[in-house]
Amino acid sequence: MPTKPRLPDGFDLPTAVNGWIHDPDDRTNGHCWQYEQGERPLAIRVFESLRNSYAAVTDDRTSGLESKERIVDLDHDDRGDLSHEEAIVTAIEAAIEWMNNYSEGEWSHLRIHEAAFQPPVGYELASYRINSRTTTILYHQTDAREVDRLAGGNFPDEMSADSCPYLKVETWAGSGNSTVALAPWKGAHDNEQQEIADPPEECGIEVALTTAREFARTFIDGDGPLPADPTGQTSLGRFASQG
Numbered sequence: 001m002p003t004k005p006r007l008p009d010g011f012d013l014p015t016a017v018n019g020w021i022h023d024p025d026d027r028t029n030g031h032c033w034q035y036e037q038g039e040r041p042l043a044i045r046v047f048e049s050l051r052n053s054y055a056a057v058t059d060d061r062t063s064g065l066e067s068k069e070r071i072v073d074l075d076h077d078d079r080g081d082l083s084h085e086e087a088i089v090t091a092i093e094a095a096i097e098w099m100n101n102y103s104e105g106e107w108s109h110l111r112i113h114e115a116a117f118q119p120p121v122g123y124e125l126a127s128y129r130i131n132s133r134t135t136t137i138l139y140h141q142t143d144a145r146e147v148d149r150l151a152g153g154n155f156p157d158e159m160s161a162d163s164c165p166y167l168k169v170e171t172w173a174g175s176g177n178s179t180v181a182l183a184p185w186k187g188a189h190d191n192e193q194q195e196i197a198d199p200p201e202e203c204g205i206e207v208a209l210t211t212a213r214e215f216a217r218t219f220i221d222g223d224g225p226l227p228a229d230p231t232g233q234t235s236l237g238r239f240a241s242q243g
Contacts, residue, residue, distance in 0.1 A: 002029045005048040008085040013092070017099040020044065031092065034060075037104055039117070044071070044099060046091045051076055053087045055095035059109055061117065064129035064136075069109065071098045111135050111173070115209050120216030123167055126186065132173070135205060138186065139167040139212070147185040159184070159194035161219055168193060169212050171205040178208035180215065 007013070015022045019035055023043075026032035030045030041060040045068075047053070052075050056068035072094035074087050082090065111130050116137045119125050123139035126146075140146065144165035164182035171178040181193040197211045 002027055004029060004031055005046060005053065005088045006085060007088060008083075011085075011089060014096065017096055018102060019104075020099045020102070033095070033099060035099075035102075040108075042107070044095050046088065046095055048084075048088060048091075053091045055091045055098070057098070057107060059112055062109070062112060062128045062130055064131045066111070066132050067109065067130040069107075071095060113205050113209070115206065116169075120167065120213045122216050126166065134173065135171050137169040137205075137209070138183075139169075141165045141167075149185060149187070164194065167212055167216065169205070169208045171208055176202040176204040178203055178205060178211075180208055180211045 013022055013031060017033060020033040021035070023032045023034050026034075026043075026045070028045055028047075030047040032043055032045045035042040035044075042057065043060050044055060044057045046055045052073055054073040055071045057071060058068045072091050074082075074091055076084075076087065109130070112128075116128060117125060119139050122141055122143075124142050126138040126140040127136075129136045129138075141161075147165060159182055161182060164184045166183040166186065166188070168181045168183045168188070169178065170181075178199045179195055180197050180199065181195045183193040185192075196215050199208055199211055
């Protein structure tokens with residue numbers, strides 16, 4: 001059961017603000033207002049921690065430490081005469097002001113790429129994580145079982161599209177360097193996955209997504225066999241040059 005920030009006696013959260021609807025059943029530890037903007041489910045949440053109280057807006061199709069944009073951040077050491085509950089109210093009031101001034105389509109996360117929500121053929125989106133150093137998009141084969149962990153180190157003998165139900169696209173923030181790889185389970189580390197192409201340096205996420213789509217169209221959709229040695233770039237290198 002989530003634990004929401006404590007509010008002062010007599011303070012009521014608004015049920016609706018300029019199209020943003022309060023969701024008391026939100027399963028996070030923040031007070032939440034949601035806004036349906038086409039296929040983009042936006043949310044504003046007000047959180048508290050040992051050090052601060054803050055309000056943040058996010059696109060709920062994504063997760064990760066950097067998926068939120070903070071509207072206000074109150075450090076408890078700098079809040080002056082404000083009580084704990086008053087600091088929460090200040091953050092809520094800042095969120096309310098932001099929602100009142102919001103116009104549809106006005107906010108989007110700079111590291112969200114809409115093309116990522118159109119999965120390669122044969123796959124569905126499993127997760128879209130935005131962290132400080134990387135953006136990681138994970139696709140799952142629609143007709144394959146989900147694998148949360150490899151029990152007993154049951155690693156596949158051969159890395160192939162058949163043994164690896166996940167297709168992972170990862171781009172480094174700043175440099176734009178990217179990898180596209182097959183993975184046997186959701187949390188596969190670098191040494192547990194098989195890169196299927198060698199995108200150009202600093203190619204960015206768009207080229208990496210195109211590489212993933214070309215792989216799926218060629219090898220998942222039945223237009224060609226999976227290379228005997230996926231590490232060899234002869235048969236897959238052509239994908240990396242497509243934007």
